[in-house]
Amino acid sequence: MKNDYDYVVVGGGLVGMAIAYGLAKRGVSTLVLDGEDSSVRAARGNFGLVWVSSKGSRQIDYARWSLESSQLWPGFCQELEDASGMKLGYEKPGGIMIAMNEESLASSAAALEKLHAQDSRLSYEVLDHRQLKQRIPAVGPDVTGAVYSPHDGHVSPLYTLRGLFAAFEHAGGVYRSDARVDLIVPRDGGFRLTAGRQTFDAGKVVLCAGLGNRVLAPMVGLRAPVVPLRGQILVTERVKRFLDYPTLSVRQTAEGSLLLGDSAEDVDMDDGVTPGIIAHIAQKAIAPFPLLKNVRVVRAWGSLRIMTPDSMPVYEESLAHPGAFVALCHSGVTLAAAHCEKLVPWLMGAPRPSLLEYFYAKRFAV
Amino acid sequence: MPNVSLFSALAAAPAAQVSILINDRSFSVPNYMTVAAALLSVGVTQLRETPVSNAPRAPFCMMGACFECLVEIDSVPNQQACMTLVQPGMTIRSMIGARSLK
Amino acid sequence: MSMTHVDLLIIGAGPAGMSCAIQAREAGLDVLLLDENQQPGGQIYRSVAQSPLADPDLLGKDYTAGAVLVKRFLASGATYWPGTLAWQITRDRQVSFTRNGANGSGGSGQIQARALVIANGAQERPVPFPGWTLPGVMGIGAAQTLLKSAALLPSQRVVLAGSGPLLYLFAWQLIRSGSSVAAILDTTPRANRFPALRYLFSALRAPGYLLKGMGLLKTIRGSATPHIQHVESLSAQGQGAVGSVRYTVKGRETQIDSDLLLVHQGVIPNVQLTRSLGCEHRWDEMQLCWRPELDEWGQTSLTGIYVAGDGGGIDGAKVAELSGAVAALQIGQQLGFFTESVRDTEARPLKRQLNAHRAIRPFLDTLYRPADIFRRPSDPTIVCRCEEVSAGDIRAMSRLGCSGPNQAKSFSRCGMGPCQGRMCGITVGEILAEARHAPMQKVGYYRIRPPIKPVQLIDLANAYVPDADAAPMAAFVPK
Numbered sequence A: 001m002k003n004d005y006d007y008v009v010v011g012g013g014l015v016g017m018a019i020a021y022g023l024a025k026r027g028v029s030t031l032v033l034d035g036e037d038s039s040v041r042a043a044r045g046n047f048g049l050v051w052v053s054s055k056g057s058r059q060i061d062y063a064r065w066s067l068e069s070s071q072l073w074p075g076f077c078q079e080l081e082d083a084s085g086m087k088l089g090y091e092k093p094g095g096i097m098i099a100m101n102e103e104s105l106a107s108s109a110a111a112l113e114k115l116h117a118q119d120s121r122l123s124y125e126v127l128d129h130r131q132l133k134q135r136i137p138a139v140g141p142d143v144t145g146a147v148y149s150p151h152d153g154h155v156s157p158l159y160t161l162r163g164l165f166a167a168f169e170h171a172g173g174v175y176r177s178d179a180r181v182d183l184i185v186p187r188d189g190g191f192r193l194t195a196g197r198q199t200f201d202a203g204k205v206v207l208c209a210g211l212g213n214r215v216l217a218p219m220v221g222l223r224a225p226v227v228p229l230r231g232q233i234l235v236t237e238r239v240k241r242f243l244d245y246p247t248l249s250v251r252q253t254a255e256g257s258l259l260l261g262d263s264a265e266d267v268d269m270d271d272g273v274t275p276g277i278i279a280h281i282a283q284k285a286i287a288p289f290p291l292l293k294n295v296r297v298v299r300a301w302g303s304l305r306i307m308t309p310d311s312m313p314v315y316e317e318s319l320a321h322p323g324a325f326v327a328l329c330h331s332g333v334t335l336a337a338a339h340c341e342k343l344v345p346w347l348m349g350a351p352r353p354s355l356l357e358y359f360y361a362k363r364f365a366v
Numbered sequence B: 001m002p003n004v005s006l007f008s009a010l011a012a013a014p015a016a017q018v019s020i021l022i023n024d025r026s027f028s029v030p031n032y033m034t035v036a037a038a039l040l041s042v043g044v045t046q047l048r049e050t051p052v053s054n055a056p057r058a059p060f061c062m063m064g065a066c067f068e069c070l071v072e073i074d075s076v077p078n079q080q081a082c083m084t085l086v087q088p089g090m091t092i093r094s095m096i097g098a099r100s101l102k
Numbered sequence C: 001m002s003m004t005h006v007d008l009l010i011i012g013a014g015p016a017g018m019s020c021a022i023q024a025r026e027a028g029l030d031v032l033l034l035d036e037n038q039q040p041g042g043q044i045y046r047s048v049a050q051s052p053l054a055d056p057d058l059l060g061k062d063y064t065a066g067a068v069l070v071k072r073f074l075a076s077g078a079t080y081w082p083g084t085l086a087w088q089i090t091r092d093r094q095v096s097f098t099r100n101g102a103n104g105s106g107g108s109g110q111i112q113a114r115a116l117v118i119a120n121g122a123q124e125r126p127v128p129f130p131g132w133t134l135p136g137v138m139g140i141g142a143a144q145t146l147l148k149s150a151a152l153l154p155s156q157r158v159v160l161a162g163s164g165p166l167l168y169l170f171a172w173q174l175i176r177s178g179s180s181v182a183a184i185l186d187t188t189p190r191a192n193r194f195p196a197l198r199y200l201f202s203a204l205r206a207p208g209y210l211l212k213g214m215g216l217l218k219t220i221r222g223s224a225t226p227h228i229q230h231v232e233s234l235s236a237q238g239q240g241a242v243g244s245v246r247y248t249v250k251g252r253e254t255q256i257d258s259d260l261l262l263v264h265q266g267v268i269p270n271v272q273l274t275r276s277l278g279c280e281h282r283w284d285e286m287q288l289c290w291r292p293e294l295d296e297w298g299q300t301s302l303t304g305i306y307v308a309g310d311g312g313g314i315d316g317a318k319v320a321e322l323s324g325a326v327a328a329l330q331i332g333q334q335l336g337f338f339t340e341s342v343r344d345t346e347a348r349p350l351k352r353q354l355n356a357h358r359a360i361r362p363f364l365d366t367l368y369r370p371a372d373i374f375r376r377p378s379d380p381t382i383v384c385r386c387e388e389v390s391a392g393d394i395r396a397m398s399r400l401g402c403s404g405p406n407q408a409k410s411f412s413r414c415g416m417g418p419c420q421g422r423m424c425g426i427t428v429g430e431i432l433a434e435a436r437h438a439p440m441q442k443v444g445y446y447r448i449r450p451p452i453k454p455v456q457l458i459d460l461a462n463a464y465v466p467d468a469d470a471a472p473m474a475a476f477v478p479k
Helices: A014-025 A060-084 A102-118 A129-135 A157-170 A210-220 A275-286 A290-294 A336-347 B035-041 C015-026 C066-074 C140-150 C165-176 C190-197 C209-222 C272-277 C317-334 C340-358 C361-367 C391-400 C405-412 C425-436 C457-463
Strands: A004-010 A030-033 A095-099 A125-128 A145-149 A174-176 A183-187 A190-195 A198-207 A227-238 A250-252 A257-260 A296-307 A314-317 A324-328 B007-009 B017-022 B025-030 B070-073 B076-080 B091-096 C004-011 C031-034 C079-081 C084-089 C094-100 C106-118 C122-124 C137-139 C152-154 C158-162 C183-186 C233-237 C244-249 C252-257 C260-264 C267-269 C281-284 C289-292 C305-307 C382-384
Touching: A004 A014, A004 A190, A014 A030, A014 A157, A014 A198, A014 A324, A014 A336, A030 A198, A060 A102, A060 A157, A060 A336, A095 A102, A095 A129, A102 A145, A125 A129, A129 A145, A157 A174, A157 C391, A157 C405, A183 A210, A198 A210, A210 A296, A210 A324, A227 A275, A227 C457, A257 A275, A275 A290, A275 C457, A290 C457, A296 C457, A324 A336, B007 B035, B017 B035, B025 B035, B035 B070, B035 C140, B035 C152, C004 C015, C015 C031, C015 C066, C015 C106, C015 C317, C031 C084, C084 C272, C094 C457, C106 C317, C106 C457, C122 C140, C137 C140, C140 C152, C140 C165, C140 C260, C158 C165, C158 C244, C165 C183, C165 C209, C165 C260, C190 C361, C267 C289, C305 C317, C317 C340, C382 C391, C382 C425, C391 C405, C391 C425, C405 C425
Parallel strands: A004 A030, A004 A198, A030 A174, A198 A324, B017 B091, C004 C031, C004 C106, C031 C079, C106 C305, C137 C260, C158 C183, C158 C260
Antiparallel strands: A095 A145, A125 A145, A183 A190, A190 A198, A227 A257, A227 A296, A250 A257, A314 A324, B007 C152, B017 B025, B070 B076, B070 B091, C084 C094, C094 C106, C122 C267, C233 C244, C244 C252, C281 C289
């Protein structure tokens, strides 16, 4: 069995597999080393938004990077669907941010206006109750209105990952599970990775292990300033289609089930679900959609997401050990297309995209 | 549509009868029956069509584990028929595919 | 609704739960017992106290004896909430519940327990084979439930198929009720008999089980019912409902007409609650099931949380009753109601009886071990009934790189339906274990989360009782 590769990608989640696929389809010999079936995986707790609007208020390039990815997504989706023979449930009808009162409507609109002023592609529309009800008849009487943005969409994150597995394999990539990397040693112009009793040699290494990067990054002279942030999600039984637009806290999947969410807690590595947050998410879903009262929740998820201090990505090559890279982000689904098409060429030696100038870990140094 | 029932009644202790509607047809069943037992006793062999492929399904475990016996009861969809006792005037409907928002 | 506080909360009103409540009440504990059904009895003693049958003795003495236990439970002074589902438990023993009231009454809330006994019993082992999802295919346990609580008897061409004591018990009950059985297709593998002999000697220690079994078989053999042994495979056919059953013996296939196919391959512990808590579980290679790790008193790997009865491993109704009492004794001592010495004096005879009754299990588990074809079915067989995922799909997930049920679930949707993996979890694990040459203990099971049954959003919203002393959730604003 072959044990040395041009590139080894550590982590088989949405970030790792999008990068690994991008490498493999460009003819690079690529190995993905992934953890166990029960490993903590942000990919399993993803809401599925391919979202642009309201991002980038701290740094407009983040909005631009997200926008670029959203424009690449349809082609990216097609490749994965062709490779896997299955539909990803991707749609881009635009996104809706529901407001339950005038203040929140005004503040959402103001935030988007600020972004639009910096980049006119970031358009949006303010909808009053009547206009919103035309698009989403199921909204309840207490909803004040919403802000609509045409760049937003959604997809099944799990099918996206499955599609990436299939596409990666078709492109000649090799995936190994039960191979959690615990040591990386730079040597002989490359890197030796150890996963339990197995060792692998790589010309270059890309760290996409989410929270696991905290331990691995320093081994190759990089920093991974991330903390776990627990998000809890409720998933309902299938419902006949009534919601044509994704919102930040309720979206309807292609199969008909509803994903309900939008919670954020700092609870270290506890990915359980709690009665209080579940109740909060349930109330938050019923408020704009009173008809959801008797819809049944089939499962709840707690998932540990990847948060940098400003929630924006880190893409960096090690100065001490060139050829070692780290890629960290919160929006693994939204950015999957850009990772595959725009980040990978940089990993292969092309100039770093100018859009990514800001996203170094050093911005967090005090 | 009810066929010949797969089950017949054994000699029973005296019990009150309860009038229920199954897909708009009226039936009289003993009050000790669950909705699933009542459906089977009047000859309903296929309870629902799945939301995945509209495959026909009927009760399997009768103890609340399999979730095959999902029916709409008094306008609330996807209730386990085997876990619900019949009540006078109950309206029961088959689930054909996914529920709607109502 | 405010938070209810109790010494002991018991989930399940079968023999284990009832016995636990009785013992705990004798010790003076304040006890609340929740059960989903409307009457006590669990599965085995369903409707025993209010049987709809004119002649409940049809079902046999072991069944009717349950009425005594029910009577003692109802007189014990335990608070009893029927029609109540406990759908979330925290490690601190806070339980979220929803009560089903008639005509919309009911409600949701939370209970804080000082000790918790999970006595939610077992379910029938899912038996996947081609056509098992057709209407008219049901578990034998399901047909027994219809007999016990609805006074209904199979009336058309009924075929029983499978393996294990319940197969024979039900055939016996049907024959006694005057029902005719078209055939008993016994899938007990021929190859199991020799290994089972090893345990026959210790099985003789168990009071009366072997004699009872022999009695059942004698009645069956004396009837006109064809009893076909060592059936190697099964399939059901029909348009919209089962119309015929095909089976093979020594490679030769036979087809028989059938309107009702009742199947059984033993029972397995219901581990949804213990899994949702994150209790340690182990794969029992003899019983071919997952069971929570328990100490001698039934305590799980979590302090103050116990399992009594078949939910901890399949040992039958008598053991369930005894284990419920044993757990109550330990809990009574832990909560300060009596000393260890008193506990031990009370527990000693119970534990002795427990061991005697358990002696039958190795023999039964080995003799009736399901054949491989039912553990790892053929590719076209549906494995996940809810999401209609086949055995072949699961094998494809393994080839794609999935090393366990959770990855397979993410990619194929197996386990994502309303039954939350009850029907497919073990089969998916077994298929992956075979495909990857890995032991079941390593392959594992689905990550089970609350709610452990689907619950309406309004009930989730209403169940929570905010803790006035808790710190407010830190708001995270990622901008």
